[in-house]
Amino acid sequence: MADDASGRRLTVGFRRRVFPTYGPLAGALRRRALVPLALALAAVATPIVWRSIQLAGLPDVGEPFDVKAFRAETVPDRRNAFVAYREAIARYKPLVGREAEFLRHNSPVRWESATPEVRAWLEENRGALAVFREGAERPDALDWTRFEPRGGRAECAALRRFFHLTFLEASRLESLGDMDGTRECYRAIFRAIHHFAWCTGTYWDFEGSEWGLPIQRNLISWAAHPRTTPAHLRRAIDDLNACAALDPPEAYLLKREYLARRPVFYGENAPPPGWLVTLQSLSTFGTGTPLLTTDHLRSFANALSAEPERGRRVARLVAANRLALYALPPDRRPKPDTSIPLCDLYPVGPDAPAAARALPIKALGRRLDVEKDLPLLRLMWSGCRSGLPKYRRFFLAILTSELARLEPPTSPVPPPAPNPVP
Numbered sequence: 001m002a003d004d005a006s007g008r009r010l011t012v013g014f015r016r017r018v019f020p021t022y023g024p025l026a027g028a029l030r031r032r033a034l035v036p037l038a039l040a041l042a043a044v045a046t047p048i049v050w051r052s053i054q055l056a057g058l059p060d061v062g063e064p065f066d067v068k069a070f071r072a073e074t075v076p077d078r079r080n081a082f083v084a085y086r087e088a089i090a091r092y093k094p095l096v097g098r099e100a101e102f103l104r105h106n107s108p109v110r111w112e113s114a115t116p117e118v119r120a121w122l123e124e125n126r127g128a129l130a131v132f133r134e135g136a137e138r139p140d141a142l143d144w145t146r147f148e149p150r151g152g153r154a155e156c157a158a159l160r161r162f163f164h165l166t167f168l169e170a171s172r173l174e175s176l177g178d179m180d181g182t183r184e185c186y187r188a189i190f191r192a193i194h195h196f197a198w199c200t201g202t203y204w205d206f207e208g209s210e211w212g213l214p215i216q217r218n219l220i221s222w223a224a225h226p227r228t229t230p231a232h233l234r235r236a237i238d239d240l241n242a243c244a245a246l247d248p249p250e251a252y253l254l255k256r257e258y259l260a261r262r263p264v265f266y267g268e269n270a271p272p273p274g275w276l277v278t279l280q281s282l283s284t285f286g287t288g289t290p291l292l293t294t295d296h297l298r299s300f301a302n303a304l305s306a307e308p309e310r311g312r313r314v315a316r317l318v319a320a321n322r323l324a325l326y327a328l329p330p331d332r333r334p335k336p337d338t339s340i341p342l343c344d345l346y347p348v349g350p351d352a353p354a355a356a357r358a359l360p361i362k363a364l365g366r367r368l369d370v371e372k373d374l375p376l377l378r379l380m381w382s383g384c385r386s387g388l389p390k391y392r393r394f395f396l397a398i399l400t401s402e403l404a405r406l407e408p409p410t411s412p413v414p415p416p417a418p419n420p421v422p
C-alpha cells in the first residue's frame with residue numbers, strides 16, 4: 001500500500017510539474033493578445049468620443065428657413081431674364097481661331113480695332129444679341145441651376161461672349177455718332193450684370209465685378225465724346241439708378257448664398273488639413289502614386305473634427321441669427337456684438353425665432369473656427385452684399401462729373417439788399 005501511495009504522489013507531482021505549465025503560457029498569450037485588441041478598440045472609440053465632445057452643447061436647429069418653399073419660388077417666363085438668356089445662348093455662333101483666344105484673354109475689342117473676322121462674328125450673332133438685350137430689360141431673374149453641381153458655368157462663359165458682343169456693338173454705334181444707341185448697349189450690360197450677380201450667387205458676382213474696368217473705360221470714352229449731350233448723360237444716370245430696383249431684399253440674398261455655399265461650409269468639398277496632405281505625399285513610397293487619395297484624407301479629417309456635422313450646425317445657427325436681424329426694420333436692428341471678432345453676430349430678443357435663440361451668440365462665437373469656417377465667415381463678413389453698389393456709385397460719379405462739366409451749375413443770384421431804414 002505504501003508503494004501505491006508513493007506511485008500516486010509521483011503521478012500527481014508529475015502532473016503538477018508537466019501538464020499545468022500550459023496554463024501560465026496560455027494566460028501570457030491571452031494577455032499579450034489583449035494589448036492590440038485594446039489598442040484597436042481605443043482607435044475606434046477615440047474618434048467617436050472626440051466627435052461627441054466637439055458636438056456637445058452645439059444644438060442642431062435644422063434649416064434656418066424653409067428651403068423647400070424657397071426653392072419652389074417661380075417667375076413667369078415672360079419676366080424671367082434667364083429664359084431669354086438661354087435662348088440667346090442657343091442661337092449664339094462662336095468665334096473660332098486666333099480671334100477666339102484674343103477675346104478670351106483680353107479686354108473687349110472696339111470696332112475701330114476689330115479684324116474683319118471679329119466684325120463678321122458680330123453680324124452673325126445679331127439675332128442672339130437682340131434676344132440677350134431683350135432679356136436684360138426683364139425685371140426678374142431666377143436660375144435654380146446655380147445650386148446644382150457646377151451649375152451655371154455654361155451661362156457664365158456665354159455671358160462673357162455676349163459682353164464682348166455688346167461692347168463691340170456699342171463702339172460701332174459710337175463711331176457712327178449714335179450716342180443714344182450706345183447708351184442702350186451699356187444699359188443692357190448694367191442690367192445683365194445685376195441679373196447675374198444679385199440673383200444667382202457669388203460666382204456671378206465675381207464675373208460681374210470683373211467687368212468693372214472695361215465698363216469704366218468705355219463709359220468714360222462715351223461720356224467725353226463731343227456728340228454726347230447732357231440729355232444723353234441724364235438718361236444714362238437714370239439707367240444706372242434704375243438698376244438699384246433689381247436689388248432683392250437682404251434676407252433673400254442670405255438664403256440664396258446659404259444654398260450656394262452650403263456644400264462648402266458643410267465640409268462636403270472642404271480641403272483636408274495641411275498635415276494630412278503632407279502624409280499623402282509621404283504615402284507614395286517612391287512609386288509616384290499616393291496610396292491615400294484626397295477622399296481618404298477628407299474622410300479621416302472629418303471623422304476627427306466632427307465634420308461635416310459641426311459645420312452644418314454652426315452655419316445654421318449663424319444664418320438663423322442673421323435672418324432674425326433682417327426680419328427687423330432697419331431702425332430697430334441692434335449693433336453687432338463687438339466681443340466676437342470673427343464675424344458679426346447680433347443679440348436677439350425673446351420674440352426672435354427659436355433657431356436664433358438656441359445658443360447664446362458669445363457661445364456661438366467661441367464655436368467659430370477661422371480655418372474650417374472660412375467660407376461661412378466670408379459670407380457673413382460681406383453681409384451678402386456684392387461690390388456692384390460700389391461700381392454703380394463709381395459709374396454715377398463719372399456721368400455726373402461729365403454732366404457738371406457740360407452744364408456747370410449757375411451760382412444763385414443773391415437777393416437784393418433791403419433798403420436801409422432812414
